[in-house]
Amino acid sequence: MSFVTQVAGIPCRCEVTFYSRPAPMRVTGSGFGDAEPPEAGEFEYRILDRRGRHAPWLEEKLVEADHDRLLEESLTLQNRAA
Template sequence: MTFTTTVAGIPCRCRVTFYSHGAPMRTTGWGYGDCDPDEPEEFEFDILDRRGYPAAWLEQKLTDDDYDRLLSEYHEKRDAWAA
């Protein structure tokens, strides 16, 4: 999935290359060692210029806040697409 966004105020595209919603801890037996640990949500993406070409120079401008914002935008776009 690819969607339009901005990074450092510059218009671009975000191409999602991998997404996993994660999973809570799961108990598989009666003992302490009989469980699978929780798996965190995973989100991987590439930043592309407006023409769709990889923009490594723009990826270098990403901050932690941008990562959270892009994940939130991805959820919004995915939910709108599914509806």
């Protein structure tokens, strides 16, 4: 899946290469050790130029807030498609 977005104000595309949802803690019994810890989700992507070519120069401009925003944009589009 890919979608149109911006990085540092530059129009581009984000191609999601891998996504797995986070898993909550799971209790399997009544004892303290009878639980499986929560698992963090994974979100991997590549930034492409407007023509669909990989743009590592643009990936270098990403900041932490961009990673969170791209995840939110991706999830929003997935929810619309469902």
